[in-house]
Amino acid sequence: MISVGEQINTNFTVKAVHEGQEQEVLFSELLTKPTIVSVYMKNNTSSCDRQTASLAEHAPWFADQGYQLMALSKDTCGSHKKYAEKQGITFTLVSDPENLFAVATDSMVEKKMYGKVYEAPSRSAFVIDTDGTILAVIDKVDTKAHAEELKTLIQSL
Numbered sequence: 001m002i003s004v005g006e007q008i009n010t011n012f013t014v015k016a017v018h019e020g021q022e023q024e025v026l027f028s029e030l031l032t033k034p035t036i037v038s039v040y041m042k043n044n045t046s047s048c049d050r051q052t053a054s055l056a057e058h059a060p061w062f063a064d065q066g067y068q069l070m071a072l073s074k075d076t077c078g079s080h081k082k083y084a085e086k087q088g089i090t091f092t093l094v095s096d097p098e099n100l101f102a103v104a105t106d107s108m109v110e111k112k113m114y115g116k117v118y119e120a121p122s123r124s125a126f127v128i129d130t131d132g133t134i135l136a137v138i139d140k141v142d143t144k145a146h147a148e149e150l151k152t153l154i155q156s157l
Helices: 046-064 077-087 100-104 146-156
Strands: 013-018 021-026 035-039 066-075 092-097 108-113 116-121 126-129 134-138
Touching: 013 077, 013 100, 035 046, 035 100, 035 146, 046 066, 046 077, 046 146, 077 092, 092 108, 100 116, 126 146
Parallel strands: 035 066, 066 092
Antiparallel strands: 013 021, 013 092, 035 126, 108 116, 126 134
16 A cells, blocks of 8 residues: 555546546546545445445535545446436546556555455545645545544544
C-alpha cells in the first residue's frame, strides 16, 4: 500500500460519471482540488451501498472542507449512472475495470471467495492532493461508518 507523502502516477485513463455525464479522462484531470477516493467493489451490494450512501449523505460537509469526493469500482459507467440516480450520489463515480488506480496506489490484495484465491483492489480510501501526493490513507474502510472515519481523518490533517 502506498504511504502518506508518496506521489502516485496519475497518467492513466479512466471513465467517470459526473453529474450524469460519462467522460473518458486522464485520472490527473479529475484531481481539480484535494480529493477523497473511496474504493468499493460493486454497485448494488449491501456493504458497498452502505459505504457510498454514507458518502452521499455527508458530501456537503466534505465540499465545505474543500475536498471533492470520488468513489471508484470496476462497474461500467452505465451501471454507475443508474447507481447514482438510485443512491442519490452527486459526486463522481469512476469506472476502473483494469484496476489502474489500485496498481498506482499499490493496493491490490489477495482475496478468497468460494475457495478461490484472486487479486483485487482493497476496500480502501485515499486523500490525494492535486499533484497526486497521498495526504492520508484508510487501508480498510468501515462500510458502516465510512463518512465518519473520513471526517475524523480530514480533521486531523
